[in-house]
Amino acid sequence: MEVDAFFSQPKNTDEILNCVRNAKINNLQICPFGAPIASSNVATITKQIILDLTKLDNIIEFDWNKSEIVVQPGTRISTILRLVLPLNLTLTSITGFMKNTVVGNISNDVNGKDSWKYGNFSENVISMKVILSSGEEREISRENDPHLFNAICGGLGLLVIIKEIKLKLKPIASYYVDASTRKCVNLEEQLNYFEAITEEKSDFAHSWIDPFTSSNQFGRGLFLEARYSEIKHESNRKEVQKFLTPRTHILGIRNDTFWKITRQLYYFPVHYLATRAKYHKPIISPNRRMPLTKFQSPLNDKFPNWYRIYLPKGFREFQFLFPVNIFPEAFNALLLFCRKNGIAPIVSGIRKHKKQDTLLSFHGDGYSLLLNFGLSNFSDEKIKWLHEHLVEICLKYNGKIYLGKFPFISPDAFKELFPRHSEFIEIKKQLDPENMFWSDAASSFLKGLV
Numbered sequence: 001m002e003v004d005a006f007f008s009q010p011k012n013t014d015e016i017l018n019c020v021r022n023a024k025i026n027n028l029q030i031c032p033f034g035a036p037i038a039s040s041n042v043a044t045i046t047k048q049i050i051l052d053l054t055k056l057d058n059i060i061e062f063d064w065n066k067s068e069i070v071v072q073p074g075t076r077i078s079t080i081l082r083l084v085l086p087l088n089l090t091l092t093s094i095t096g097f098m099k100n101t102v103v104g105n106i107s108n109d110v111n112g113k114d115s116w117k118y119g120n121f122s123e124n125v126i127s128m129k130v131i132l133s134s135g136e137e138r139e140i141s142r143e144n145d146p147h148l149f150n151a152i153c154g155g156l157g158l159l160v161i162i163k164e165i166k167l168k169l170k171p172i173a174s175y176y177v178d179a180s181t182r183k184c185v186n187l188e189e190q191l192n193y194f195e196a197i198t199e200e201k202s203d204f205a206h207s208w209i210d211p212f213t214s215s216n217q218f219g220r221g222l223f224l225e226a227r228y229s230e231i232k233h234e235s236n237r238k239e240v241q242k243f244l245t246p247r248t249h250i251l252g253i254r255n256d257t258f259w260k261i262t263r264q265l266y267y268f269p270v271h272y273l274a275t276r277a278k279y280h281k282p283i284i285s286p287n288r289r290m291p292l293t294k295f296q297s298p299l300n301d302k303f304p305n306w307y308r309i310y311l312p313k314g315f316r317e318f319q320f321l322f323p324v325n326i327f328p329e330a331f332n333a334l335l336l337f338c339r340k341n342g343i344a345p346i347v348s349g350i351r352k353h354k355k356q357d358t359l360l361s362f363h364g365d366g367y368s369l370l371l372n373f374g375l376s377n378f379s380d381e382k383i384k385w386l387h388e389h390l391v392e393i394c395l396k397y398n399g400k401i402y403l404g405k406f407p408f409i410s411p412d413a414f415k416e417l418f419p420r421h422s423e424f425i426e427i428k429k430q431l432d433p434e435n436m437f438w439s440d441a442a443s444s445f446l447k448g449l450v
């Protein structure tokens, strides 16, 4: 996503405060970004200051005995895992993208394949040092200020700038997982598997769905489950390093060139055949022991930067969450809508979630459906129309939208989809009355509300 903006790239955390002071003097707004991997405009701001934290990718302190780590805001998940995985420690609820930053994961409160058990990423956070728009610095934890903590996690960088984070790490027996894949003929079978998982026996569970089935087979796909292996594994730093280093070549061709060629060839029949093959011969989702990193993102592992297939126009990604009893009906309505409108996702799947206290993050007792689609085949009007109708379906079935992935909603829809919006708005008015912390996304969904 390209925007015309001022760029500030601090080399240490003190320079973040300088940026806040300069913004105040010059009456400018700030939008911080981490990686930025978000497929939306939550980390951009036009004609104002983009605070690029990519240089702040350092571990400040690591306490092995307490399983705690203190990091700078732009620290990549891969930077942490490189250090801690060989020591049989990990983070929970990470995504398939190891390049994500810790702040990005907190501000979007990302969900993973294990969020049904451990909650979203914010559950890893012990405390955060933050900078307010006034320049004041505070240390926030769940204990000393639960309300603000729950607003910042999932708050899309609109309340404070996070400058340092203390995380707790989860001890594991091995950085390998024992994974299993089961074919499901329809949604009912998928949900039966989800209902049968238990916290004692599983750590990860998610499903992939085939978008090309007839309506009586909607939900057909693969159910994938895994648990941290209990078989002791000789920790090997070199091996972890290898797992966390993305391939530079795919099928012997340089990554960039591979996607340039594939983009020209990946027409509907190819996508259809690849999907069929994935269901009938699930070679990238097998039943075996595998490194955690591979289970987290089998697609990215085999085909790094797969989303480049959607260039130059990019893609839209939605994740909709519905209560358990409503999910099957909402799922059918969404899939029918996609079928009628030529949306054939490359990645689509179901995840199970858990309720938390955070104000805007994507959580609740229910299931989510993930859908994405390339924008190249659609005109701008059609994209707008698709957005409106997908949001309408979500509202009709009492659902929730993952705001970080899809912030293209009106203030009215925001109010309806996020029942705790008024608490968030109240905190925003108190902490940042001049809207110094802002983004292009906020200009639409918060318009007129703050």
Ligand SMILES: Cc1cc2nc3c(=O)[nH]c(=O)nc-3n(C[C@H](O)[C@H](O)[C@H](O)COP(=O)(O)OP(=O)(O)OC[C@H]3O[C@@H](n4cnc5c(N)ncnc54)[C@H](O)[C@@H]3O)c2cc1C
Residues within 6 Å of the ligand: 031, 032, 033, 034, 035, 036, 037, 038, 039, 042, 043, 053, 073, 094, 095, 096, 097, 099, 100, 101, 102, 103, 104, 105, 107, 108, 109, 110, 111, 112, 155, 156, 157, 158, 160, 161, 162, 163, 307, 404, 405, 439
């Ligand atoms: C292909 C793909 C797959 C994905 N899979 C998943 C998934 O499985 N689960 C999931 O939950 N998400 C997923 N996402 C979304 C992605 O993980 C999130 O958008 C994540 O936040 C990106 O991290 P980042 O470091 O790039 O953050 P950025 O995009 O840089 O920023 C995210 C937010 O954090 C804010 N922010 C940045 N720095 C600070 C700071 N210092 N203080 C306060 N706020 C700050 C930004 O303003 C922005 O609002 C996926 C995205 C893509 C493109």
